[in-house]
Amino acid sequence: MQHRRLITTLGFCSDITAATFIESSGVVAEEHTSGDPSLAFIQDETTAPPTFDSPHEERAYLKHRLALAFRIFAQFGFAEGVAGHITVRDPVDPTSFWVNPFGMHFSLIRDEDLIRVDHQGKVVDGGRNRRLNFAAYAIHAQIHAARPDVLCAAHSHTKFGRAFCASGRTLQPLTQDSCVFYNDHVLYPTFAGVVLAAEEGEHIAAALGPRKAALLGNHGLLTVAPSIEACVAWFVLLESCCEVQLLADASSAGSGKPLVEIGEVEAQSTWEALGKPSGGYFMGLPLFQVAEKEFGERTFLGRGLEPL
Template sequence: MAPSAVTPPTVPTVKVVQGNDASTTHGSGDPSLAFIPDETTSPPTFADKHEERKYLKHRLALAFRIFAQFGFAEGVAGHITVRDPVDPTSFWVNPFGMHFSMIRDEDLIRVDHEGVVVDGGRNRRLNYAAYAIHAQIHTARPDVLCAAHSHTTHGRAMCATGRTLQPLTQDSCVFYNDHILYPNFAGVVLAAEEGKHIAAHLGPKKAALLGNHGLLTVGPSIEACVAWFVLLESCCEVQLLADASVGGRREELVVIGEEEARVTWEALGKGSGGYFMGLPLFQVAEKEFGERTELGRGLVPF
């Protein structure tokens, strides 16, 4: 009996969303209108560096409360650092072994770029991985005020795929050409040399998927760094769901066009946008301290 004829499978074509009007520079409008620059799109400035230190420490404590609210505390893993304005060769970080939801300003510890704890609360135990990664990033990137890393559920799953984010949604375009995959998992990062490799691989970008490990974001403000971390975890979840919905056949997903993704990054992906996007997260965290500020500027009565 002769074998049945087999019809060759049709090769799917990636669907690309293009702009509505090719004759205009930005079919969806001027990206500069997304966040019109004023004092609310950047952090407050301080003449007194010690006052700035006090402010940043409190914002960092709030950042840990945000991470706790989103379930980003995984055992003793994870750290957020802020460059100290008084001594920029040191940074503030969480004490090792303290849950994010309990951290207050006075619990934070200050670490120099040699890994020595020079100031801080009663628990001065240092997560050495925080030093190994963050000291190298703060050294290599003077533009980075804050860096965040944690072992989130969808971030870890995404980091196991060996892939970067596709521009599948408006939100994922915040990371368009602005994040990297660091594929070299060599165990717990306890060597400064490995931290140097991560910092070099990150280059000028805002985020990294650390292979078989977790997510990393950096920013010119605490608010931007935290907002980008929360968003990156969400984008990882969306991409994993989208992949699953088509059975892993990624060529069937609808991908945003390169120009549209670039323009969306122009509108949403810069530091000013990141700062403003982070403000609502900090407003919720302020409630845990019985506080309220007007867009991060000065306490106001409830």
């Protein structure tokens, strides 16, 4: 046990130092010196979205979760004029998705306000305001078509996201939180104006590939996930990581000292602990607990299932 603690401490030292210690002591290093990544979230029903026997029951549940998601975005100040959208694939007709009506503030959206759009850009269901932000269709239809694993996709023009997306680079692994996106986000450097062509949406989806997030150059942030909760949690975290990166950059420029990055092995281990969909789902639940208050609701862990 004493050796394991020492190796963990040496994880912050150079590889040469750690290797020298291991060779001289005869101690076999563990694969993850900080511990087993699977211990970060013990797998049970609270680390996965609920399942439903009826797709119509699931639709009602997902629509309410989506309405809550917009309230969360509003709480964080992610509403920027008429820009921004979150979509959820419809479980009854997976070739369509639910999205916010164009021109309605995130803080006011309720279940009945959401509209359903097919992959040809036609509004086929929804509330009184059935105006569609065509950019939402152009981007999200292509992502949902290219990624069957994606239930939810979110995009908005946030303050720090926009600032960092003007830097033309991806995030550095500077903190534990930024490691959630380690080798799991991409820079889409092309800005061709407002996305009003399906072809541009295809290019964004292709650049995103299997990853969870994209930094859209000179534009804003995009996250995708197999659950609404993970998509929202990752979006909120990505915006925060952009802010931290900008602050760290300013600090480095002011002090003249380079930033210290987390090592590749440590960053990957942290991603394995925190960056998977189960972790994203669970990390999103506290956000939904707060959002539920706006509807006068309270459920166990904010999962929307068991009233308290």
